[in-house]
Each structure stands twice: as structure tokens, then as C-alpha cells.
Amino acid sequence: MRRRHSLPLLASLIPLSLVLSACGGSSAADTGATSKDGPESGAKVTLNVGDQKGGSESLLRAAGELENLDYQIKWSTFTSGPPLLEAVNAKAVDIGGVGNTPPVFAAAAKSKISVVGATHGSSNGEAILVPKDSPLRSPAELRGKKIAVAQGSSAHFQLIASLRQAGLTPSDVRVTLLQPADALAAFNSGKVDAWAVWDPYTSQVLRSGARVLTSGEGVVNGLGFQVAAPAALADGAKSKAVADYLRRLQRAQDWVFKHPQEWAKVWSKETGLPYEVAFDAVKRSTGTRVTVAVDDAAVASEQKIADTFAELKLIPGKVVFKDFVDTRFNRDLPPSTTPARSYGKDS
Template sequence: MLSIGIVAASVGASYGQDKVVRIGFQKYGKLVLLKGRGTLEEKLKALGYKVAWTEFPSGPPLLEALNVGAIDFGIAGETPPIFAQAAGAPLVYLAYDPPAPQGEAILVPKDSALKSVAELKGKKVALNKGSNVHYLLVKALEKAGLKYTDIQPVFLAPSDALAAFTRGAVDAWVIWDPYEAAAEASTGARILADGTGLVANHQFYFSSKKFLADNAKAVDVVLEALSEADEWTKSNIDAAAEQLAPSVGLPAPVLAVSLKRESYGIRPISDEVIASQQRIADTFLALGLLPKAVTVSELQRKSGS
């Protein structure tokens, strides 16, 4: 929490009293590409705004930062906003990416004897708590006839999980791209199951309620710039992979695999996708993993806002 406070303070110090859009991004994805293109800065400059970028390792800490007012806009997967809402985060669902079920998977080492999800019973499974893959694991176990309590979850951030997976300290790893593609390329990891037929693996774009109320036009400009970056990426996978490689720290061919498993065409938030989020929330509540019930539709962007 202290680090988030420092980020907020430094952003204020850097830009004084100017209007600023503070964007939280993860190491990989469309926001990274948008940051590299520099087009958002030009678009927002015309409205009297500057842009401040802050990197986060995953969705949960990014939404924690939004909760405490350290950022104004960000992207995260399906599960982090469920837990953030339960914690009282004042976020608003703005838009989303179409399903990308192959962009997350349950991996096992190349020489593992495990051949099916059902064989995970009693095994140690690494995952990032409260992230998209948490829901994938729940649904995959359910389909295999197992309960969540039938496995031993080991909650680790991606870098720590990779280390544990590589040395054999865990039996499986549930992870998203580009870490998924990187593990396949560097360790020969096998996909036990991906999200196909199990989960949508949506990505969502958020702002804080207060920022949206006071800066709706700036939010729309960010979404417009993201849509342009999204369209360019869809038609230029290899070039996008080359652009991402230095900041992500992975070879362009690995990133190209990830980008091909992504979805494109950013869409305005809809009742249908909010209902999908509600099913995720209800699932975690039933498992006793969510501290209280939430009504996801309360965070849906209203028309005209």
C-alpha cells in the first residue's frame, strides 16, 4: 500500500496542477502498445491532459491502486474486478475485449505423467490468487468432476510460479499469456487444458467512478486510442510482437504466439457480459472465496456517462 501511495505522490509532484490521466498497465497487452505508440498523449493534449503510466504485475494490485485513488484507468481480466468490488473499489466497467479462451491454460511439465485435469486430485497447482486463471481452474476442476478442495492451490505471482514450476515444486501451473507461451517455448510445458469451452477470458477496461464523472470525454479518448491500437495490432501481429519484445523481455516469436491467441475489437460494456461477470462472482461466493455477495451491474457504465 505504501508503494501505491508513493506512486500517487510522485505523479502529483511530476505534473503539478495539470489535468492528468493516470493509467495502470501490465507488462504485456494493448495498453503497452498504446504507450509505445505515443498517440494517446497527442490526443489528450488537445483536451488539456497529460498521461502518467504505472506498471503492475497483474490485475489485482492494479485494481487495488484504482481503489485507493492512485490511478484513474486500467485493464484487468474477469476475476480481479469481482474481488475488487467486494473490497469496495469505486470502479466502473467501461468496455471489454471479446473472448480469448486460449490465452490462459493449465500447464504441466513436459515429462509429467499427468494427462488430464482429473489427475490433478491431491496435486499442487500454482496460480495467481484472484486472477482470471483462478476461475479457469475452478471451472476445469468442475468439468473433470473434482472440487476446488480436491487440489492444493499454491498462490504465487507469475515469476515465482515459473521458478516453482521449473524446479518441480508444483505439479501444474495455471497461467495466462504471454507467460503461457513463454513457458511452452522455454520449458516445453504441455497444455493440460485451456479455457476453450470453459471460460471466456475477457479483458475489461475500467476507470474510477469519480474520474469518469469528472472526465468522461478524456475516458472516451483513451478508449478511442485503444481501439485504434487494437485494430493496428490485429493486422500487424509480427510488428506488434517486435514492438513489445523490449518492454516485455520476451522474444518476438513468443509474443506473436500470444498475440494470435488474443481477441480483437474492443466493445462497449453490455448487459450480457455483466451477467457473465455476475456468474463468476456467484461462483466464488459459493466456494467461500469471496467475502460477500456483489451485484456487478452496479458498476456498469450508464449511457451518457
């Protein structure tokens, strides 16, 4: 048997609860971890925000954007995008951030959701990884190979799009639907030939004995979304809080680009990631994001994802993505096609 590099397993892995916004799957919410920001008493409005470990709450706090709120935030921590959007549909969460694919699956399930905010960043963190000693050198060589990916994740679409670009279809490979912890174990033991995944997993595994076969750059749209409950948007006070929250997220994302090392230290502490991995992920993808409008180009790009999954019968029926978009918070934001930020060699 061909020898595989042995990657360090769960002792040095990203904690299982760290399944960032790109993730899909059926992971449940962590309802035991909530906190509040804003006035201690007398707050007339409470914004229920869905988050993921090391996500928006940590970012806003590090950037000083949780100060001087005139509403209260109640945080609920989830392990991935799909259960967060289930909570939005159930009105348990007013707003939360996810990647580019979970809203498509939620829309296909006819969930009550409204996409209200967007960011655009580099897709270099979206990658199909192989062991360093793998003979595979291009996506076209994946024919007949076994590939791990999380169902409904942005990596799932990136895998399909990369295969198509190489003249292949999902039926030409052996797709194994696994959440990241199980996928890494399979990758580590040689049970799969490749792994389609996202940052910070990409950055961690690249430091542990893997290489990029192909990335999502130029293949996927690099979008992430803030998704709200229509009932919250229909409430005037909550809608005002949502608008303020989105502005704070924009300022916090700008702060990350200006302070990548400081954010990497915070992110490392919050998630258990080694600092070097956190900093790699910030430079490669998470720190490159620009807040953009949910415009026609973004809707068309998401419609392409929906049509692809419908064509493959991975979602039931046709999805009209624009029906799940609310553009009232676009303000004077730049278009969704605005280039991602990039870091210089000295960053």
C-alpha cells in the same frame, strides 16, 4: 523419482514486473515509472492511467494513438490488476486495464470502481500446464495433484471452472497460491504437478518444456476490462478524456491485429520477452482481442465468476456485479459475445 524437464529459470524468464492484466495477488505498484503524453503546457485535464509493463502505453504509442491529444496522460505502472484497482479506489488512478477476475475481488471489497470498457479475446492463453513428460492427460486426472495458481487471477477462475467441468472441486486437488515467478520455480523443480497461468507465461513455458493439459477456451469468458474511478467519471472534462482514451485503445487493438509481427517486436523490446514468445502470445491470445460493449451478457458472465468465488468463500459475501458497471461508453460497440479474432497459419 520421476524425471522432470528442467525449464530455464529467471535469467530467461519474463521480468518479474511483467505480470499482465490477468494477474491477481498482492504485488505493489511501481510508482517510480511514470511518463506524460499530451500538451507540454496548458493542458487543462490530466488523465491518470494505470498500466502494466508492455501494456496500454506501449500499445498506444506503437499504434500512433498518443498523438494529437488535447489532454495529458500521466502513466503509473503496476505489476498486477489488484493493486491497480486499489489505486482506482483511492482516486490515485482514473482508469486502468485488468482481466476478468480482479474487478470481482475489488467489488467484493466494496471498492469505488466502475467498469467502463471491455474486450473479448481467445482464452487459449489461459491454460493449465504440465511438464511434457507428465503422465497427466486430462483435467480429471488432477485429483490429489498439487497445482500452482495466482490468487484472484483469471487463471484462478479458469482452474476452478476446468475442475468443475471434470467433475472435481478445489478440495479434490492441492491448490498452491503462488505468483508467476515462484510458480515457475515450483513447476521447474517438480514441487507442483501443474500450473494454471495466462499469456505470455503460457507461450514462454510451452517453448521451454511443457504442454497444455487444458485451456480456458470454452471454459472462461475471455473478457478484459477498463475500470475507472467514479469520481473521474463525475468530472465532465475527465469523462470526455476517458471516452477519447477508450476509442484510442480500440483503434490500437485493431492495429495489433493488422500488424502482429510489428507489435510483437515492440512488446519484446518493452518486456524483455524473446520475440518468438511475444509473437506466439500475440497469435494465441493478446492479439485476438475485439473491443466490445459492457452489456448484459458480460455482466451475467462476471456475475457467474463472483458467485463461484462467493460459494467457495474466497470472497466475502454476495457481489452484485452490475452495481459496478457504467455503460455510458458502450456507443455502437458489438456485443461482448463477439467471437475473438484468429490468425491464419501464415500470420
